[in-house]
Amino acid sequence: MLPYLFGTLVLILTCTPLANSKYSEPCVADRLTVYRVVMNTYWSKKDFPKHYPMFRPSAQFSKLIGRSHDESFLLFELNRTASEGVRIFAETGASDVLDQLSQGEGGIYDEFIAPSVLHGVGSTHAEFFVDGNHSRVSLISRIVPSPDWFVGISSYDLCSNGRWVDSVMIEVDPLDAGSDNGLTFTSPNWPTDPRVPVRRLTPRHPNHQASSFFYPDRETLPPIATFQFHKVKEYALSEVFHHPESEILNNDVTDPESRPRETNLKSASASSSLSNGAKKEESNSIIDYVPFPENRKSSSSSSTSSRDKKRKLKKFRPPKDCQVTEWSSWTPCSKVCGLGEMTRSRGILTHARRGGNVCPPLKQAKWCGSARSCSSRNYFNWANRW
Template structure:
């Protein structure tokens, strides 16, 4: 009996070992049979990893005296908007976030409109896939636009534009996901309101610099928050402020990588209506917000011209085929080849687009960043305006280069100082 039990135990042990070995050997065979097994198959919420998407974002601003009459700035400077800074990225990157403190780079942007510190973090670092900017809107109402790349691993986009003038107010989107349930969003419009960067205590558009010490968290500005009559957005009779801006996203191009990595195709987008998201919550999973919205009229999004897409299609196909062949098509790791190819396409495409725009007669030669205003040295002081008593003397300087693409504005061009004295006057106290 003891011998039978022992033999049975050995048999069971052998069977267990055999099953483990069989399972371990089955895994590589399965992977070998299915080299195209993608992350999309592993997760139904991830978009196709073999595709690279190009989106156009348009910022339409609605800052008018009609909608926001209180303290509406008319001059020095009038109501306007800074350039738009944008990043496509993965979930590890944060440009800004409600209820969190502003980074030094974002503080610089919301207070001055400059992005030098933010731009120091280059493309491909810190979860960033594509960096892009849109030109400033030079009035309270207007629009500006830019194009950018996303892929399945970097499907989120964050943007911001500073309200000018303001202490540290801005509009923006935090980590808006363009991949919903494994599908790329065709088009969407998102209405937004003003936000406070939390680094300046100013209440009005033209408040002098008053740093917050300690700094506060980023928060939404509402009709009664901050709850102070001096605030430029304080409208106690309104339940909600009207949207001050709208972000429009439209998918304009789609690049698909073939299995052998020697062909790239461009597919035009299909006609679609535009869902609208009002007052989207920052940092909340955007899939919930997108699927719960209604469909407005076509006026919300400017659909791309079909003929224009078809004209560009053939040129881009040929260009991208050549670039794909140069991207190391025969490396050992398919995932590495896909990643490096996608990044090279982003870089090469962006460079080609800039070259095309330059050939079309752009007035500026440097599209890599803003151009700051440059002025001459101060001239000499003028003669005193009065020969007797207190007068005024003036000196001026000239603009050498005007600001472009959101660069620093020009400093004051005229400076005054007091001059003269009553001692210079001739008095005849004893004129007999």
């Protein structure tokens, strides 16, 4: 599988790799892979002295919200107007709108969250699921306090050249959601109308001395955060389940229709008729010829004729393949947190006969649930928005 062009572009625009990635197992659809993401933050007064917030609130980062997904899902993109959910989260830390699209919808495979980093320098982590069809990850954390600034990654593909990345570290810059005109960390609410696309904050953008990230003597900003992805483990899933059909022999000898039918001579006239030349029965099925039994009670001429190896026609019924019903709907996930399973099944309409194709698998399963821990009581506690 080649890297998705979109994901590659987003990576180039929003972050810089700090180390070469290592690759492991192939990315396949029926194998679930667990990753751990660690967000390390470096927002210190030493590296970012201008307007550094010391209290009410002090420098910190909000909870980390993430999704693993396929190529159809987009959390945000540079030079594109932020969605309403991203706008609200970047301005306030509220994730209600972002949460409306959850697991199984809009290309999302897993949804995860990591706790807030309560200081400018710190770390937080979470685990999540991916598979061969949902190999991308997007995540976002709000810079607190700020007008509408955040750090994040959009559509980073953990499957590179057809194999899972073992580990990778990505350095990110602060981003501006483009919905608030504030220039400092503690600016009052000043909506941007009309809104502008998501932009990267640099030492010269915004090009204004009041900007908290304005450092004209620097070429680049020091790293404010990094994201590290580590592959934890993989789960293999078999979609083929045992069913009684597998025990049925290809040749169903119990089928009375498949047994050769015995033929008896009913009368001397029938024998005489056959002796004058057996007529082949017309049939669309395969024809077998078997020896005609000798009739000892007929006249000498009939006996002589019957002793000639005349043959009588017999029908051979063709093979009959197994036929099954349509698939049922998928069952609900067996778990709402941790590794779960969804299943569906189908029934047999007609069994295989006389060497026909046996029935295909009658049951399938796929992964579901979330990599989050079931013991995390505050996983859905959105009240703590910072």
